[in-house]
Amino acid sequence: MxxxxxxxxxxxxxxxxxxxxxxxxxxxxxxxxxxxxxxxxxxxxxxxxxxxxxxxxxxxxxxxxxxxxxxxxxxxDYVDGLPLNKYIKKNGLSRKLVVDILELLKEFERLKFIKLDIRCKDVFVEPDGRLMVIDPQKFYSKKRDFPQHLSKGLYKLGVLDDFLIILKQENPSLYRKWVHKIRIYIEQKKMEDDD
Ligand SMILES: Nc1ncnc2c1ncn2[C@@H]1O[C@H](COP(=O)(O)OP(=O)(O)O)[C@@H](O)[C@H]1O
Ligand SMILES: [Mg+2]
Structure with missing residues:
Protein backbone atom coordinates (compact mmCIF):
# COMPACT_ATOMS: atom_id res chain seq x y z
CA MET A 1 0.00 0.00 0.00
CA ASP A 77 5.89 21.24 10.94
CA TYR A 78 7.27 21.77 14.40
CA VAL A 79 5.02 23.59 16.84
CA ASP A 80 6.69 25.73 19.45
CA GLY A 81 5.24 26.84 22.76
CA LEU A 82 3.28 25.16 25.54
CA PRO A 83 0.20 22.96 25.61
CA LEU A 84 -2.90 24.76 26.84
CA ASN A 85 -2.92 23.02 30.24
CA LYS A 86 0.66 24.04 31.06
CA TYR A 87 0.13 27.49 29.57
CA ILE A 88 -2.95 28.14 31.72
CA LYS A 89 -1.22 26.83 34.85
CA LYS A 90 1.52 29.36 34.25
CA ASN A 91 -0.42 32.35 32.90
CA GLY A 92 -4.06 31.85 33.87
CA LEU A 93 -6.99 32.17 31.47
CA SER A 94 -7.28 35.60 29.87
CA ARG A 95 -10.25 36.90 27.91
CA LYS A 96 -8.08 36.92 24.80
CA LEU A 97 -7.26 33.25 25.25
CA VAL A 98 -10.97 32.38 25.55
CA VAL A 99 -11.73 34.40 22.41
CA ASP A 100 -8.91 32.60 20.60
CA ILE A 101 -10.22 29.20 21.73
CA LEU A 102 -13.70 30.14 20.46
CA GLU A 103 -12.17 31.16 17.11
CA LEU A 104 -10.43 27.78 16.96
CA LEU A 105 -13.73 25.97 17.58
CA LYS A 106 -15.35 28.13 14.89
CA GLU A 107 -12.61 26.96 12.53
CA PHE A 108 -13.52 23.36 13.42
CA GLU A 109 -17.04 24.07 12.16
CA ARG A 110 -15.73 25.73 9.00
CA LEU A 111 -13.64 22.62 8.35
CA LYS A 112 -16.86 20.57 8.75
CA PHE A 113 -15.54 18.62 11.72
CA ILE A 114 -18.27 16.61 13.43
CA LYS A 115 -16.28 16.53 16.68
CA LEU A 116 -16.24 20.07 18.07
CA ASP A 117 -13.88 19.23 20.88
CA ILE A 118 -10.17 19.11 21.67
CA ARG A 119 -8.04 18.08 24.64
CA CYS A 120 -6.06 20.82 26.39
CA LYS A 121 -2.81 18.93 25.83
CA ASP A 122 -3.39 18.91 22.06
CA VAL A 123 -3.66 22.69 21.69
CA PHE A 124 -0.35 24.55 21.83
CA VAL A 125 -0.01 28.26 22.56
CA GLU A 126 2.91 29.46 20.46
CA PRO A 127 5.26 32.16 21.79
CA ASP A 128 3.37 34.82 19.78
CA GLY A 129 0.08 33.64 21.32
CA ARG A 130 -1.32 31.80 18.30
CA LEU A 131 -3.05 28.46 18.86
CA MET A 132 -2.06 25.27 17.04
CA VAL A 133 -3.56 21.77 17.13
CA ILE A 134 -0.82 19.12 17.36
CA ASP A 135 -2.49 15.70 17.48
CA PRO A 136 -5.68 15.77 15.38
CA GLN A 137 -7.90 12.78 16.15
CA LYS A 138 -11.36 11.67 14.98
CA PHE A 139 -12.57 15.10 13.86
CA TYR A 140 -14.39 13.56 10.91
CA SER A 141 -15.50 10.34 12.58
CA LYS A 142 -16.67 11.01 16.13
CA LYS A 143 -19.79 13.07 16.65
CA ARG A 144 -19.61 15.58 19.49
CA ASP A 145 -21.54 18.83 19.49
CA PHE A 146 -19.93 20.55 22.47
CA PRO A 147 -16.37 20.84 23.82
CA GLN A 148 -16.50 18.06 26.40
CA HIS A 149 -12.81 17.23 26.86
CA LEU A 150 -11.85 20.88 26.68
CA SER A 151 -14.31 21.67 29.49
CA LYS A 152 -13.01 18.83 31.61
CA GLY A 153 -9.46 20.13 31.18
CA LEU A 154 -10.53 23.67 32.09
CA TYR A 155 -12.42 22.33 35.10
CA LYS A 156 -9.34 20.49 36.35
CA LEU A 157 -7.34 23.69 35.96
CA GLY A 158 -9.97 25.54 38.02
CA VAL A 159 -10.89 27.95 35.23
CA LEU A 160 -14.09 26.46 33.79
CA ASP A 161 -16.33 29.03 35.51
CA ASP A 162 -14.19 31.88 34.17
CA PHE A 163 -14.39 30.31 30.71
CA LEU A 164 -18.19 30.12 30.91
CA ILE A 165 -18.52 33.71 32.16
CA ILE A 166 -16.44 35.01 29.26
CA LEU A 167 -18.23 32.72 26.79
CA LYS A 168 -21.57 34.14 27.96
CA GLN A 169 -20.36 37.68 27.35
CA GLU A 170 -18.65 36.98 24.03
CA ASN A 171 -21.17 34.61 22.46
CA PRO A 172 -24.45 34.32 24.39
CA SER A 173 -26.12 31.96 21.93
CA LEU A 174 -23.21 29.52 22.01
CA TYR A 175 -23.24 29.76 25.81
CA ARG A 176 -26.93 28.81 25.88
CA LYS A 177 -26.25 25.91 23.54
CA TRP A 178 -23.35 24.50 25.57
CA VAL A 179 -23.74 25.42 29.22
CA HIS A 180 -26.13 22.65 30.33
CA LYS A 181 -24.29 19.96 28.40
CA ILE A 182 -21.02 21.08 29.96
CA ARG A 183 -22.41 21.23 33.49
CA ILE A 184 -24.10 17.81 33.22
CA TYR A 185 -20.90 16.28 31.83
CA ILE A 186 -18.76 17.74 34.62
CA GLU A 187 -21.20 16.55 37.31
CA GLN A 188 -21.05 13.03 35.82
CA LYS A 189 -17.28 13.11 35.82
CA LYS A 190 -17.22 14.26 39.45
CA MET A 191 -19.43 11.32 40.47
CA GLU A 192 -17.22 8.88 38.56
CA ASP A 193 -14.16 10.26 40.32
CA ASP A 194 -15.90 9.79 43.69
CA ASP A 195 -16.48 6.08 42.98
N1 LIG B 1 4.27 19.14 15.66
C1 LIG B 1 4.80 19.05 16.89
N2 LIG B 1 5.64 20.00 17.35
C2 LIG B 1 6.17 19.88 18.59
N3 LIG B 1 5.92 18.89 19.43
C3 LIG B 1 5.08 17.92 19.04
C4 LIG B 1 4.47 17.94 17.75
N4 LIG B 1 3.69 16.87 17.63
C5 LIG B 1 3.81 16.20 18.79
N5 LIG B 1 4.63 16.81 19.66
C6 LIG B 1 5.01 16.34 21.01
O1 LIG B 1 4.99 14.91 21.03
C7 LIG B 1 3.98 14.43 21.93
C8 LIG B 1 3.31 13.19 21.34
O2 LIG B 1 2.71 13.54 20.11
P1 LIG B 1 1.21 13.15 19.78
O3 LIG B 1 0.96 13.52 18.35
O4 LIG B 1 0.29 13.70 20.80
O5 LIG B 1 1.27 11.53 19.91
P2 LIG B 1 0.10 10.50 20.25
O6 LIG B 1 -0.76 10.36 19.01
O7 LIG B 1 0.83 9.24 20.57
O8 LIG B 1 -0.68 11.04 21.41
C9 LIG B 1 3.04 15.60 22.16
O9 LIG B 1 2.43 15.54 23.40
C10 LIG B 1 4.00 16.79 22.07
O10 LIG B 1 4.67 16.98 23.28
MG1 LIG C 1 -1.35 12.80 21.80
Missing part, protein backbone atom coordinates in the same frame (compact mmCIF):
# COMPACT_ATOMS: atom_id res chain seq x y z
CA UNK A 2 1.49 3.31 -1.07
CA UNK A 3 4.76 1.55 -1.84
CA UNK A 4 4.60 2.05 -5.58
CA UNK A 5 6.66 5.01 -6.72
CA UNK A 6 7.55 5.48 -3.08
CA UNK A 7 10.26 8.01 -2.59
CA UNK A 8 11.25 10.04 0.40
CA UNK A 9 13.38 13.10 0.86
CA UNK A 10 14.26 11.56 4.21
CA UNK A 11 16.21 8.42 3.36
CA UNK A 12 18.82 8.68 6.05
CA UNK A 13 17.32 9.79 9.33
CA UNK A 14 19.52 9.23 12.37
CA UNK A 15 17.30 9.50 15.43
CA UNK A 16 20.39 10.08 17.60
CA UNK A 17 20.72 13.42 15.81
CA UNK A 18 17.09 14.32 16.49
CA UNK A 19 15.67 15.97 19.59
CA UNK A 20 13.05 13.90 21.39
CA UNK A 21 9.90 16.03 21.71
CA UNK A 22 7.42 13.71 23.33
CA UNK A 23 5.40 10.55 23.13
CA UNK A 24 1.77 9.56 23.51
CA UNK A 25 -0.34 6.43 23.23
CA UNK A 26 0.19 6.14 19.48
CA UNK A 27 3.63 7.41 18.67
CA UNK A 28 6.88 9.10 19.42
CA UNK A 29 7.87 12.50 18.06
CA UNK A 30 11.34 13.87 17.25
CA UNK A 31 12.59 17.14 15.83
CA UNK A 32 14.60 16.55 12.65
CA UNK A 33 17.84 18.43 11.89
CA UNK A 34 15.93 20.47 9.24
CA UNK A 35 13.55 21.75 11.92
CA UNK A 36 10.48 19.70 10.95
CA UNK A 37 9.19 16.87 13.11
CA UNK A 38 8.73 13.17 12.55
CA UNK A 39 6.01 11.22 14.33
CA UNK A 40 6.67 7.51 14.30
CA UNK A 41 3.63 5.48 15.27
CA UNK A 42 3.75 2.19 17.10
CA UNK A 43 -0.04 1.95 17.34
CA UNK A 44 -1.49 2.10 13.84
CA UNK A 45 -5.19 2.29 14.75
CA UNK A 46 -5.56 6.04 14.21
CA UNK A 47 -2.56 6.64 11.97
CA UNK A 48 -4.38 6.92 8.64
CA UNK A 49 -7.20 8.91 10.21
CA UNK A 50 -4.70 11.43 11.53
CA UNK A 51 -2.92 11.74 8.17
CA UNK A 52 -6.31 12.11 6.47
CA UNK A 53 -7.27 14.98 8.78
CA UNK A 54 -3.96 16.78 8.21
CA UNK A 55 -4.53 16.52 4.45
CA UNK A 56 -8.11 17.79 4.70
CA UNK A 57 -7.22 20.82 6.84
CA UNK A 58 -4.30 21.84 4.65
CA UNK A 59 -4.16 25.63 4.54
CA UNK A 60 -5.76 26.15 7.94
CA UNK A 61 -3.50 28.25 10.14
CA UNK A 62 -4.29 26.11 13.18
CA UNK A 63 -2.64 22.89 11.98
CA UNK A 64 0.97 21.95 11.27
CA UNK A 65 1.69 21.46 7.58
CA UNK A 66 2.08 17.83 6.52
CA UNK A 67 5.07 17.07 4.29
CA UNK A 68 5.24 13.35 4.00
CA UNK A 69 3.37 10.21 5.06
CA UNK A 70 5.19 6.87 5.05
CA UNK A 71 4.33 3.38 6.27
CA UNK A 72 4.19 4.28 9.96
CA UNK A 73 5.52 7.82 10.14
CA UNK A 74 4.62 11.32 9.08
CA UNK A 75 6.64 14.48 8.74
CA UNK A 76 5.07 17.78 9.67
Missing amino acids: GRKNYSSKYTDIDLFECKFLGKGHNGIVYRLPDGKVIKICYVMKDFHGEAHILKKVRGSKYFPKLYEVGGNYMIR
Whole structure:
Protein backbone atom coordinates (compact mmCIF):
# COMPACT_ATOMS: atom_id res chain seq x y z
CA MET A 1 0.00 0.00 0.00
CA GLY A 2 1.49 3.31 -1.07
CA ARG A 3 4.76 1.55 -1.84
CA LYS A 4 4.60 2.05 -5.58
CA ASN A 5 6.66 5.01 -6.72
CA TYR A 6 7.55 5.48 -3.08
CA SER A 7 10.26 8.01 -2.59
CA SER A 8 11.25 10.04 0.40
CA LYS A 9 13.38 13.10 0.86
CA TYR A 10 14.26 11.56 4.21
CA THR A 11 16.21 8.42 3.36
CA ASP A 12 18.82 8.68 6.05
CA ILE A 13 17.32 9.79 9.33
CA ASP A 14 19.52 9.23 12.37
CA LEU A 15 17.30 9.50 15.43
CA PHE A 16 20.39 10.08 17.60
CA GLU A 17 20.72 13.42 15.81
CA CYS A 18 17.09 14.32 16.49
CA LYS A 19 15.67 15.97 19.59
CA PHE A 20 13.05 13.90 21.39
CA LEU A 21 9.90 16.03 21.71
CA GLY A 22 7.42 13.71 23.33
CA LYS A 23 5.40 10.55 23.13
CA GLY A 24 1.77 9.56 23.51
CA HIS A 25 -0.34 6.43 23.23
CA ASN A 26 0.19 6.14 19.48
CA GLY A 27 3.63 7.41 18.67
CA ILE A 28 6.88 9.10 19.42
CA VAL A 29 7.87 12.50 18.06
CA TYR A 30 11.34 13.87 17.25
CA ARG A 31 12.59 17.14 15.83
CA LEU A 32 14.60 16.55 12.65
CA PRO A 33 17.84 18.43 11.89
CA ASP A 34 15.93 20.47 9.24
CA GLY A 35 13.55 21.75 11.92
CA LYS A 36 10.48 19.70 10.95
CA VAL A 37 9.19 16.87 13.11
CA ILE A 38 8.73 13.17 12.55
CA LYS A 39 6.01 11.22 14.33
CA ILE A 40 6.67 7.51 14.30
CA CYS A 41 3.63 5.48 15.27
CA TYR A 42 3.75 2.19 17.10
CA VAL A 43 -0.04 1.95 17.34
CA MET A 44 -1.49 2.10 13.84
CA LYS A 45 -5.19 2.29 14.75
CA ASP A 46 -5.56 6.04 14.21
CA PHE A 47 -2.56 6.64 11.97
CA HIS A 48 -4.38 6.92 8.64
CA GLY A 49 -7.20 8.91 10.21
CA GLU A 50 -4.70 11.43 11.53
CA ALA A 51 -2.92 11.74 8.17
CA HIS A 52 -6.31 12.11 6.47
CA ILE A 53 -7.27 14.98 8.78
CA LEU A 54 -3.96 16.78 8.21
CA LYS A 55 -4.53 16.52 4.45
CA LYS A 56 -8.11 17.79 4.70
CA VAL A 57 -7.22 20.82 6.84
CA ARG A 58 -4.30 21.84 4.65
CA GLY A 59 -4.16 25.63 4.54
CA SER A 60 -5.76 26.15 7.94
CA LYS A 61 -3.50 28.25 10.14
CA TYR A 62 -4.29 26.11 13.18
CA PHE A 63 -2.64 22.89 11.98
CA PRO A 64 0.97 21.95 11.27
CA LYS A 65 1.69 21.46 7.58
CA LEU A 66 2.08 17.83 6.52
CA TYR A 67 5.07 17.07 4.29
CA GLU A 68 5.24 13.35 4.00
CA VAL A 69 3.37 10.21 5.06
CA GLY A 70 5.19 6.87 5.05
CA GLY A 71 4.33 3.38 6.27
CA ASN A 72 4.19 4.28 9.96
CA TYR A 73 5.52 7.82 10.14
CA MET A 74 4.62 11.32 9.08
CA ILE A 75 6.64 14.48 8.74
CA ARG A 76 5.07 17.78 9.67
CA ASP A 77 5.89 21.24 10.94
CA TYR A 78 7.27 21.77 14.40
CA VAL A 79 5.02 23.59 16.84
CA ASP A 80 6.69 25.73 19.45
CA GLY A 81 5.24 26.84 22.76
CA LEU A 82 3.28 25.16 25.54
CA PRO A 83 0.20 22.96 25.61
CA LEU A 84 -2.90 24.76 26.84
CA ASN A 85 -2.92 23.02 30.24
CA LYS A 86 0.66 24.04 31.06
CA TYR A 87 0.13 27.49 29.57
CA ILE A 88 -2.95 28.14 31.72
CA LYS A 89 -1.22 26.83 34.85
CA LYS A 90 1.52 29.36 34.25
CA ASN A 91 -0.42 32.35 32.90
CA GLY A 92 -4.06 31.85 33.87
CA LEU A 93 -6.99 32.17 31.47
CA SER A 94 -7.28 35.60 29.87
CA ARG A 95 -10.25 36.90 27.91
CA LYS A 96 -8.08 36.92 24.80
CA LEU A 97 -7.26 33.25 25.25
CA VAL A 98 -10.97 32.38 25.55
CA VAL A 99 -11.73 34.40 22.41
CA ASP A 100 -8.91 32.60 20.60
CA ILE A 101 -10.22 29.20 21.73
CA LEU A 102 -13.70 30.14 20.46
CA GLU A 103 -12.17 31.16 17.11
CA LEU A 104 -10.43 27.78 16.96
CA LEU A 105 -13.73 25.97 17.58
CA LYS A 106 -15.35 28.13 14.89
CA GLU A 107 -12.61 26.96 12.53
CA PHE A 108 -13.52 23.36 13.42
CA GLU A 109 -17.04 24.07 12.16
CA ARG A 110 -15.73 25.73 9.00
CA LEU A 111 -13.64 22.62 8.35
CA LYS A 112 -16.86 20.57 8.75
CA PHE A 113 -15.54 18.62 11.72
CA ILE A 114 -18.27 16.61 13.43
CA LYS A 115 -16.28 16.53 16.68
CA LEU A 116 -16.24 20.07 18.07
CA ASP A 117 -13.88 19.23 20.88
CA ILE A 118 -10.17 19.11 21.67
CA ARG A 119 -8.04 18.08 24.64
CA CYS A 120 -6.06 20.82 26.39
CA LYS A 121 -2.81 18.93 25.83
CA ASP A 122 -3.39 18.91 22.06
CA VAL A 123 -3.66 22.69 21.69
CA PHE A 124 -0.35 24.55 21.83
CA VAL A 125 -0.01 28.26 22.56
CA GLU A 126 2.91 29.46 20.46
CA PRO A 127 5.26 32.16 21.79
CA ASP A 128 3.37 34.82 19.78
CA GLY A 129 0.08 33.64 21.32
CA ARG A 130 -1.32 31.80 18.30
CA LEU A 131 -3.05 28.46 18.86
CA MET A 132 -2.06 25.27 17.04
CA VAL A 133 -3.56 21.77 17.13
CA ILE A 134 -0.82 19.12 17.36
CA ASP A 135 -2.49 15.70 17.48
CA PRO A 136 -5.68 15.77 15.38
CA GLN A 137 -7.90 12.78 16.15
CA LYS A 138 -11.36 11.67 14.98
CA PHE A 139 -12.57 15.10 13.86
CA TYR A 140 -14.39 13.56 10.91
CA SER A 141 -15.50 10.34 12.58
CA LYS A 142 -16.67 11.01 16.13
CA LYS A 143 -19.79 13.07 16.65
CA ARG A 144 -19.61 15.58 19.49
CA ASP A 145 -21.54 18.83 19.49
CA PHE A 146 -19.93 20.55 22.47
CA PRO A 147 -16.37 20.84 23.82
CA GLN A 148 -16.50 18.06 26.40
CA HIS A 149 -12.81 17.23 26.86
CA LEU A 150 -11.85 20.88 26.68
CA SER A 151 -14.31 21.67 29.49
CA LYS A 152 -13.01 18.83 31.61
CA GLY A 153 -9.46 20.13 31.18
CA LEU A 154 -10.53 23.67 32.09
CA TYR A 155 -12.42 22.33 35.10
CA LYS A 156 -9.34 20.49 36.35
CA LEU A 157 -7.34 23.69 35.96
CA GLY A 158 -9.97 25.54 38.02
CA VAL A 159 -10.89 27.95 35.23
CA LEU A 160 -14.09 26.46 33.79
CA ASP A 161 -16.33 29.03 35.51
CA ASP A 162 -14.19 31.88 34.17
CA PHE A 163 -14.39 30.31 30.71
CA LEU A 164 -18.19 30.12 30.91
CA ILE A 165 -18.52 33.71 32.16
CA ILE A 166 -16.44 35.01 29.26
CA LEU A 167 -18.23 32.72 26.79
CA LYS A 168 -21.57 34.14 27.96
CA GLN A 169 -20.36 37.68 27.35
CA GLU A 170 -18.65 36.98 24.03
CA ASN A 171 -21.17 34.61 22.46
CA PRO A 172 -24.45 34.32 24.39
CA SER A 173 -26.12 31.96 21.93
CA LEU A 174 -23.21 29.52 22.01
CA TYR A 175 -23.24 29.76 25.81
CA ARG A 176 -26.93 28.81 25.88
CA LYS A 177 -26.25 25.91 23.54
CA TRP A 178 -23.35 24.50 25.57
CA VAL A 179 -23.74 25.42 29.22
CA HIS A 180 -26.13 22.65 30.33
CA LYS A 181 -24.29 19.96 28.40
CA ILE A 182 -21.02 21.08 29.96
CA ARG A 183 -22.41 21.23 33.49
CA ILE A 184 -24.10 17.81 33.22
CA TYR A 185 -20.90 16.28 31.83
CA ILE A 186 -18.76 17.74 34.62
CA GLU A 187 -21.20 16.55 37.31
CA GLN A 188 -21.05 13.03 35.82
CA LYS A 189 -17.28 13.11 35.82
CA LYS A 190 -17.22 14.26 39.45
CA MET A 191 -19.43 11.32 40.47
CA GLU A 192 -17.22 8.88 38.56
CA ASP A 193 -14.16 10.26 40.32
CA ASP A 194 -15.90 9.79 43.69
CA ASP A 195 -16.48 6.08 42.98
N1 LIG B 1 4.27 19.14 15.66
C1 LIG B 1 4.80 19.05 16.89
N2 LIG B 1 5.64 20.00 17.35
C2 LIG B 1 6.17 19.88 18.59
N3 LIG B 1 5.92 18.89 19.43
C3 LIG B 1 5.08 17.92 19.04
C4 LIG B 1 4.47 17.94 17.75
N4 LIG B 1 3.69 16.87 17.63
C5 LIG B 1 3.81 16.20 18.79
N5 LIG B 1 4.63 16.81 19.66
C6 LIG B 1 5.01 16.34 21.01
O1 LIG B 1 4.99 14.91 21.03
C7 LIG B 1 3.98 14.43 21.93
C8 LIG B 1 3.31 13.19 21.34
O2 LIG B 1 2.71 13.54 20.11
P1 LIG B 1 1.21 13.15 19.78
O3 LIG B 1 0.96 13.52 18.35
O4 LIG B 1 0.29 13.70 20.80
O5 LIG B 1 1.27 11.53 19.91
P2 LIG B 1 0.10 10.50 20.25
O6 LIG B 1 -0.76 10.36 19.01
O7 LIG B 1 0.83 9.24 20.57
O8 LIG B 1 -0.68 11.04 21.41
C9 LIG B 1 3.04 15.60 22.16
O9 LIG B 1 2.43 15.54 23.40
C10 LIG B 1 4.00 16.79 22.07
O10 LIG B 1 4.67 16.98 23.28
MG1 LIG C 1 -1.35 12.80 21.80
